[in-house]
Amino acid sequence: MGRSRKLYVAVGLLLPAHLLVLGASFLSPYDPDVQNRALPFVPPTRPHWVDARGKWHLLPFVYAYMALPDGFAAYEPDTKRAFPVRFFVNSPRQQPVGGTYSRYHLFGTDEGGRIFLLGTDRYGRDQLSRLLYGGRVSLMTGFIAAVLSVGLGLLLGSVAGFYGGVIDGAMMRFSDLFLALPWLYVLFAFRAFLPLRTPPRESFTLLIMIIGLIGWARPARLIRGSVLSAKNRNYVLAARGFGASDAYLLQRHILPQTVGIVVTQAGLLIPHYILAEVALSYLGLGIGEPTPSLGNMLAEVQIQSIMSSHWWMLLPGVALIPLVAGYYSLAEVLHQRAGLIHD
Amino acid sequence: MVSIGSSELGWWGKMLDILAHLFLPVTALVLSGLPVLVRHVRAAMIEVLSSPFIRAARAHGIPRRSVLFRYGLRAAANPLVSLLGLSLAILLSGSLLVEIIMSWPGVGPLLLQAVLTRDVYVVVGVVMFSTLVIFTGNLAADGLLYVLDPRIRND
Numbered sequence: 001m002g003r004s005r006k007l008y009v010a011v012g013l014l015l016p017a018h019l020l021v022l023g024a025s026f027l028s029p030y031d032p033d034v035q036n037r038a039l040p041f042v043p044p045t046r047p048h049w050v051d052a053r054g055k056w057h058l059l060p061f062v063y064a065y066m067a068l069p070d071g072f073a074a075y076e077p078d079t080k081r082a083f084p085v086r087f088f089v090n091s092p093r094q095q096p097v098g099g100t101y102s103r104y105h106l107f108g109t110d111e112g113g114r115i116f117l118l119g120t121d122r123y124g125r126d127q128l129s130r131l132l133y134g135g136r137v138s139l140m141t142g143f144i145a146a147v148l149s150v151g152l153g154l155l156l157g158s159v160a161g162f163y164g165g166v167i168d169g170a171m172m173r174f175s176d177l178f179l180a181l182p183w184l185y186v187l188f189a190f191r192a193f194l195p196l197r198t199p200p201r202e203s204f205t206l207l208i209m210i211i212g213l214i215g216w217a218r219p220a221r222l223i224r225g226s227v228l229s230a231k232n233r234n235y236v237l238a239a240r241g242f243g244a245s246d247a248y249l250l251q252r253h254i255l256p257q258t259v260g261i262v263v264t265q266a267g268l269l270i271p272h273y274i275l276a277e278v279a280l281s282y283l284g285l286g287i288g289e290p291t292p293s294l295g296n297m298l299a300e301v302q303i304q305s306i307m308s309s310h311w312w313m314l315l316p317g318v319a320l321i322p323l324v325a326g327y328y329s330l331a332e333v334l335h336q337r338a339g340l341i342h343d
Numbered sequence: 344m345v346s347i348g349s350s351e352l353g354w355w356g357k358m359l360d361i362l363a364h365l366f367l368p369v370t371a372l373v374l375s376g377l378p379v380l381v382r383h384v385r386a387a388m389i390e391v392l393s394s395p396f397i398r399a400a401r402a403h404g405i406p407r408r409s410v411l412f413r414y415g416l417r418a419a420a421n422p423l424v425s426l427l428g429l430s431l432a433i434l435l436s437g438s439l440l441v442e443i444i445m446s447w448p449g450v451g452p453l454l455l456q457a458v459l460t461r462d463v464y465v466v467v468g469v470v471m472f473s474t475l476v477i478f479t480g481n482l483a484a485d486g487l488l489y490v491l492d493p494r495i496r497n498d
Contacts, residue, residue, distance in 0.1 A: 181477070182435045182473050183432075184440070188455075189467065192457065193463065282440075283443065
């Protein structure tokens with residue numbers, strides 16, 4: 001009962017988040033890198049149903065923003081200029097962002113009006129669109145880096161566990177090095193040897209590579225242990241006695257034993273690596289502008305006045321909470337399931 | 344590491360000033376590191392409380408609080424101490440970020456500046472320093488465990 005409820009919590013947190021992120025190009029009203037220099041730090045747009053004369057409307061509308069003459073980034077809704085909210089707007093992107101492309105957007109307004117449901121950042125870019133695309137970038141980093149890490153761990157761990165001897169010893173001492181050092185320091189150290197200014201696509205690849213390649217030691221350790229115990233089971237010895245090759249043994253009998261560990265480790269590493277991306281991008285060492293990611297969006301609140309007066313700039317941090325909590329509880333469920341299968 | 348007017352504060356005043364500025368970063372770090380330790384001690388405590396010597400202590404009429412804290416917690420403190428080294432590694436990674444965010448002039452901002460200015464020697468030095476801290480922490484944890492837990496002294 002407790003376990004299935006935990007599974008529901010995990011799925012309930014992760015499924016909506018992933019659907020939002022996958023549908024970013026349809027759900028976001030604007031391109032994440034389109035700037036409105038005249039509208040920095042616009043507070044979230046409120047959809048209205050009742051207009052200035054007290055008349056009700058069936059479909060919501062938004063007011064245009066009017067910058068107040070005194071003060072920076074202070075706005076008031078201009079009640080004279082109302083724009084109805086349109087659904088399934090056809091407004092082609094200038095360029096596809098993050099691999100997908102959608103002609104239609106869930107909502108938008110007529111020309112001249114702007115709808116920023118979560119406000120804008122310092123360049124007047126729509127925070128909602130940036131959050132959706134940035135979530136996609138961060139999740140993709142976490143996911144690919146975890147696959148890389150677990151894949152490398154699977155390769156090295158199974159080789160070390162299966163062949164043993166000198167290979168095993170050398171590999172495990174090498175992994176000790178990675179396990180003993182605090183991982184963020186290692187991450188920084190590796191980052192220090194790589195170029196600082198790279199185009200967005202390359203910095204994305206670079207980030208995935210370092211995050212993924214540094215974390216191989218723990219999955220490798222665990223997989224080695226599981227391979228070691230699987231190697232000496234009677235049916236494996238019997239199969240070897242019948243003349244099975246090493247490759248066949250690994251593929252047919254030994255690696256299936258490690259599935260539980262592989263899946264659990266992946267579930268644990270994804271949120272870990274999402275946070276790694278956030279940490280590096282926050283400090284300006286990860287994904288650079290104009291590509292949004294949860295980390296470099298949060299970097300804007302390094303300036304204390306932005307954090308204290310524009311609360312919507314903190315939303316990328318809020319978005320991380322269900323994401324990380326969902327993945328951790330998923331990993332816990334997987335861990336318990338895997339334990340049950342083995343017993 | 345110098346507040347405005349700190350030169351006139353004197354020794355004790357400087358100490359208090361540093362402590363006041365330590366409050367937020369330390370709170371952030373403690374809150375991030377605490378749950379793991381609590382989970383481990385909870386598991387150990389459950390295991391210890393169901394063991395025969397606790398039942399014997401209860402049967403002797405030793406007060407409940409004394410059973411829990413003097414007998415139970417002492418036996419359950421093993422993971423707490425042996426996790427000291429590990430949690431030090433996690434805390435050190437966390438403190439890297441906390442120091443940068445809270446402008447604490449520690450190793451974190453130093454490492455970030457070194458990475459941004461491509462000063463590789465400083466980077467290597469800081470990583471070496473972190474390693475040293477962790478080794479010391481692990482050594483201290485082992486020693487402490489030896490002192491606290493008589494069960495591991497047999498071999």
